[in-house]
Amino acid sequence: DIVLTQSPATLSLSPGERATLSCRASRSVSNYLAWYQQKPGQAPRLLIYDSSNRATGVPPRFSGSGSGTDFTLTISSLEPEDFAVYYCQQRSDWPPLSFGGGTKVEIK
Amino acid sequence: QLQLQESGPGLVKPSETLSLSCTVSGGSINSRSYYWAWIRQPPGKGPEWIGSVFYSGTTYYSPSLRSRLTVSVDTSKNQFFLSLDSVTATDTAFYYCARHSSGDGGPAEEDYFDYWGQGILVTVSS
Numbered sequence: 001d002i003v004l005t006q007s008p009a010t011l012s013l014s015p016g017e018r019a020t021l022s023c024r025a026s027r028s029v030s031n032y033l034a035w036y037q038q039k040p041g042q043a044p045r046l047l048i049y050d051s052s053n054r055a056t057g058v059p060p061r062f063s064g065s066g067s068g069t070d071f072t073l074t075i076s077s078l079e080p081e082d083f084a085v086y087y088c089q090q091r092s093d094w095p096p097l098s099f100g101g102g103t104k105v106e107i108k
Numbered sequence: 109q110l111q112l113q114e115s116g117p118g119l120v121k122p123s124e125t126l127s128l129s130c131t132v133s134g135g136s137i138n139s140r141s142y143y144w145a146w147i148r149q150p151p152g153k154g155p156e157w158i159g160s161v162f163y164s165g166t167t168y169y170s171p172s173l174r175s176r177l178t179v180s181v182d183t184s185k186n187q188f189f190l191s192l193d194s195v196t197a198t199d200t201a202f203y204y205c206a207r208h209s210s211g212d213g214g215p216a217e218e219d220y221f222d223y224w225g226q227g228i229l230v231t232v233s234s
Contacts, residue, residue, distance in 0.1 A: 001171070034220040043204055043224035044155060049217050056217065087154055091208075091219055095168045097145075097157040 002026055004088050004100035012108040019075040021103045023088035028068045032092040035064055035073045038102075039084045047086075048073060075105075083107050110135040112205045112225035120199075120232050126192040130205030130225060131185075138163045138183040143208050145221065146179060146190045148201040155204075161188050162210065195232045202227040 003026040013019055023033065031051040036044035046055045048064035051071060061076045075082055088100040116128035130144065137144060143160040150156075159169040159179040167179050178191040192199060205225045209218035 032219075036221075043206075043227055044221070045224075046217070046220055046222050049220050053216065055222070089155075089220065095157075095159075096170045096172075097160075097208075099155045099157070101154045 001096055002029060002090050002093055002098055004090060004098055006086075006088060006100035006103050008103060009101075010104045010106060012106050013078055014108045015078050015080055017078050019073075019078055019082070019105055021073040021075075021086055021105075023066075023071040023073070023100050025069045025071075025090060029090040029092035031067045032090055033064075033066070033071050034089045034091070035062075036087045036089065037082075037084050038087065044087060078105070110207065110223045112207065112223060114203060114205050114225045114228040116228060116230070118229055118231060120195055120230060121234050122196055122232055123194055126190070126195050126199060126230055126232070128190040128203055128205075128228065128230070129187050130189070131187050132207075133186070136183075137181060137186045137188065141210055141212050141214055142218070143168075143210055144181065144188045145206045145208055147204045147206055147221070147224075148199075149204070149227075150198075150201045156201075158190065158192075158203075160208065197232050200230065200232045202229050204228075 005024045007022045035048040038044040052064045085102045085104045111133045113131045145160040146158040161179045161181045176193040181188040204227045206221040207223045
């Protein structure tokens, strides 16, 4: 099974700052990696698919990169609504589908 | 607009069976293009994929839950179901239903969980 490890666990930043989140896979997932955003009391929302493609309606300040085992989600300039928890998920080799443990982006 | 809605008891006793339904509206579950999935998330932790079912009844399960798990579908009711046997406190979580593609060449975005239900908290406690 592929294990996804996200870092850091918590990122403390101010609005307007750049956020860089990492997801590392235990073995290659090619580019079959997605990022989700989750706010309190809500289901996760798909942000990025296939490593670098924005999902429908996702603003351009969100970007993804990487392939193989190392992936990055970048938020270029944090808006107040971006403070949330972010998860990565792979679909390269399933079952099982797997998620990372999450990175919380909090207001500094 | 596709919508998914979980339903079922919010409290289950230890050793009993957790049973949930997911009702799909705004689209047909009877499609070769999609899998219908269950995902759970213990409070404060990351999501965990439980299993997926195809309209035909073909299922894929998490290896860690397979021995206790049944996922099924009723296309006539546009619903799919989760049954988890012999629950313990570690099965306490928010349970979500969601959709993902079968990889039949459609939009790549759909290969991931693009539609989710709102989730239901299931607590295992006596």
